[in-house]
Amino acid sequence: MSGNAVALTIVIVMFVAVTLVGFAAARWRQAEDRLHLNEWGLGGRGFGIFITWFLLGGDIYTAYTFIAVPALVYGVGALGFFAVPYTIIVFPIVFVFAPRLWSVSRVHGYVTPADFVRGRYGSHGLALAVAVTGILATMPYIALQLVGIQAVLTVLGVHGDWPLIIAFVVLAGYTWVSGLRAPALIAFIKDTLIYLMIIVAILYIPARLGGWSHIFSTAGTHLAQINPKTGKPFGSLTVGPTAVWAYSSLALGSALALFMYPHAVTGVLASRRRYAIRFNTAILPAYTLMLGFVALLGYMALAAPGVPQAVKAHGANAQLAVPFLFQKMFPPWFAGVAYSAIIIGALVPAAIMSIAAANLFTRNIYKEYFNPDATPAQQTRVAQTVSLIVKLGALIFVLALSKTFSINLQLLGGIWILQTFPAIVIGLYTRWFHHWALLAGWAVAMAYGTIVAYSTPAPGVPGSHFGASTATVPVFNHTVYIALTALVINLVVAAVLTGVFRLAKLPAGVDETLPGHYHADPPGLRRPRVPITRLTVSSPDPGGQPPVRHGP
Amino acid sequence: MAQHRAPSKHVGTWIVITVLLAAALIGTLWVPFYNHLTPALGGFPFFYWYQLLWVPIVAILAAAAYLLSRLAQRGNAASAQSQEYDRREAG
Numbered sequence: 001m002s003g004n005a006v007a008l009t010i011v012i013v014m015f016v017a018v019t020l021v022g023f024a025a026a027r028w029r030q031a032e033d034r035l036h037l038n039e040w041g042l043g044g045r046g047f048g049i050f051i052t053w054f055l056l057g058g059d060i061y062t063a064y065t066f067i068a069v070p071a072l073v074y075g076v077g078a079l080g081f082f083a084v085p086y087t088i089i090v091f092p093i094v095f096v097f098a099p100r101l102w103s104v105s106r107v108h109g110y111v112t113p114a115d116f117v118r119g120r121y122g123s124h125g126l127a128l129a130v131a132v133t134g135i136l137a138t139m140p141y142i143a144l145q146l147v148g149i150q151a152v153l154t155v156l157g158v159h160g161d162w163p164l165i166i167a168f169v170v171l172a173g174y175t176w177v178s179g180l181r182a183p184a185l186i187a188f189i190k191d192t193l194i195y196l197m198i199i200v201a202i203l204y205i206p207a208r209l210g211g212w213s214h215i216f217s218t219a220g221t222h223l224a225q226i227n228p229k230t231g232k233p234f235g236s237l238t239v240g241p242t243a244v245w246a247y248s249s250l251a252l253g254s255a256l257a258l259f260m261y262p263h264a265v266t267g268v269l270a271s272r273r274r275y276a277i278r279f280n281t282a283i284l285p286a287y288t289l290m291l292g293f294v295a296l297l298g299y300m301a302l303a304a305p306g307v308p309q310a311v312k313a314h315g316a317n318a319q320l321a322v323p324f325l326f327q328k329m330f331p332p333w334f335a336g337v338a339y340s341a342i343i344i345g346a347l348v349p350a351a352i353m354s355i356a357a358a359n360l361f362t363r364n365i366y367k368e369y370f371n372p373d374a375t376p377a378q379q380t381r382v383a384q385t386v387s388l389i390v391k392l393g394a395l396i397f398v399l400a401l402s403k404t405f406s407i408n409l410q411l412l413g414g415i416w417i418l419q420t421f422p423a424i425v426i427g428l429y430t431r432w433f434h435h436w437a438l439l440a441g442w443a444v445a446m447a448y449g450t451i452v453a454y455s456t457p458a459p460g461v462p463g464s465h466f467g468a469s470t471a472t473v474p475v476f477n478h479t480v481y482i483a484l485t486a487l488v489i490n491l492v493v494a495a496v497l498t499g500v501f502r503l504a505k506l507p508a509g510v511d512e513t514l515p516g517h518y519h520a521d522p523p524g525l526r527r528p529r530v531p532i533t534r535l536t537v538s539s540p541d542p543g544g545q546p547p548v549r550h551g552p
Numbered sequence: 553m554a555q556h557r558a559p560s561k562h563v564g565t566w567i568v569i570t571v572l573l574a575a576a577l578i579g580t581l582w583v584p585f586y587n588h589l590t591p592a593l594g595g596f597p598f599f600y601w602y603q604l605l606w607v608p609i610v611a612i613l614a615a616a617a618y619l620l621s622r623l624a625q626r627g628n629a630a631s632a633q634s635q636e637y638d639r640r641e642a643g
Contacts, residue, residue, distance in 0.1 A: 092573035212595030282615035
């Protein structure tokens with residue numbers, strides 16, 4: 001067998017194994033009321049510290065991260081490393097606000113961030129804005145998971161659309177059956193493989209390439225070459241003087257935005273106890289360390305003989321840098337393990353994202369506007385259907401439209417989702433802002449962000465669109481992440497209009513939350529812990545009833 | 553942060569937590585601190601090992617903040633909040 005055939009065989013075997021686990025997950029930690037959206041959409045809100053760690057890690061470190069971050073480092077050098085400070089500071093930020101969101105959501109049974117906004121401000125409009133923004137920002141994110149899979153398949157020499165279609169049909173199948181339990185359980189496999197891949201990569205590849213100093217100096221030489229398009233070097237090993245603000249604003253803006261994404265909120269709300277979230281901010285940085293080394297794979301790819309040439313031969317698509325690095329450096333069987341890690345790393349977040357988007361649609365659009373009396377069972381059925389539609393949409397997106405379109409939309413998605421920050425996070429602390437002012441701030445910032453992103457050309461390609469996620473801010477005269485500039489505009493508009501609306505004595509809406517709800521720490525909803533060994537039980541539950549559980 | 557519910561004896565704890573967490577933001581977001589290649593460590597230019605070093609540091613800071621927050625909450629264990637929640641559940 002050729003090297004690629006060995007790798008492909010391993011990828012297929014792993015995929016089948018993950019599929020079995022995905023379907024078996026339906027029986028994991030199952031509750032009596034399995035048709036409630038809490039069950040399908042939040043895994044019964046019963047995940048402890050350990051599973052929350054895997055779920056959040058599996059959720060926010062996506063396949064696109066594994067492909068795009070090293071691709072950026074490969075292409076421009078140090079600037080791409082902003083992913084590290086980004087995923088460092090996200091944890092102090094989460095430490096501060098996430099427990100409040102968890103508590104108020106547990107007290108009131110909120111499933112989505114838009115549920116909270118609706119309850120806090122008594123505003124349908126603002127809740128709808130938050131829900132729609134969440135769905136819009138999530139869809140291209142799901143599509144990009146497919147782009148990550150495609151990068152691996154391209155290097156494996158697999159062509160055509162059918163592998164992607166098979167992967168998504170199977171994913172849709174076990175998400176339908178198992179809900180959030182499927183990705184939570186598969187996250188164990190995903191993360192084990194990812195950690196294995198990166199530990200082997202940082203020990204083995206530098207040894208083969210002549211050590212870290214050699215990798216950095218070779219990468220530095222490559223980056224110092226002049227880009228014919230711009231007439232400037234491709235990049236450098238440190239951040240250029242004009243990009244310092246871009247670097248820190250990308251880190252800060254992305255960190256503030258990350259837990260506005262519905263799938264990240266889903267991971268938080270699925271936690272069983274309040275303290276599990278704060279505890280996790282101390283152990284989740286393990287993933288950041290892994291991400292830091294994944295980013296450095298970009299430099300290894302620059303330094304590995306044959307990899308830059310192979311990337312150039314495939315249309316200079318930097319996303320292929322890491323898959324080619326594995327192909328050239330690892331023995332075929334381990335390349336197969338590493339590719340499986342990336343592919344499974346795409347399936348887990350794609351499943352959680354589609355569930356989160358489905359929760360948003362069901363709770364904040366379907367129940368709100370179409371069927372206010374929907375029973376929990378009906379809600380679950382609608383959420384299952386929507387998660388299917390969302391995944392199908394992402395698939396069509398990637399197959400029918402250009403890949404660049406998905407990437408541009410994801411860039412926009414990051415800008416958009418941050419604009420829900422004032423309504424959600426500031427709303428956790430104060431009701432000072434008027435809900436119409438927040439809505440106006442959101443609308444202005446969405447428009448501003450979209451227009452600026454559209455009109456930013458790629459370096460050296462005048463007249464092109466969506467060329468970068470940073471743009472020069474007038475007056476301030478520095479290059480800043482567009483999302484962060486938009487957030488500042490958002491806050492200013494919201495603050496000024498709040499003043500105006502208060503003077504005009506416009507009704508402020510009804511707040512159904514009380515101060516104590518933000519600190520409440522009710523114990524887990526029900527049910528003793530089910531040992532994980534239950535997973536291996538394959539006999540069907542008699543009459544759909546969970547078996548009686550005995551103590552240890 | 554949650555100061556407004558904290559009785560005065562916990563204000564100090566929450567200030568410490570704030571300082572711990574803010575340190576991570578300042579240490580990693582202020583690029584001039586680390587935007588140079590030397591001194592290198594184990595072949596890693598300063599820019600890279602400095603930022604990677606912040607990963608275990610933030611984990612330790614978050615762990616310390618977690619323990620402090622638990623300590624502050626234990627003081628409030630039988631506080632009005634949980635009673636209020638129980639009332640709400642009963643009603």
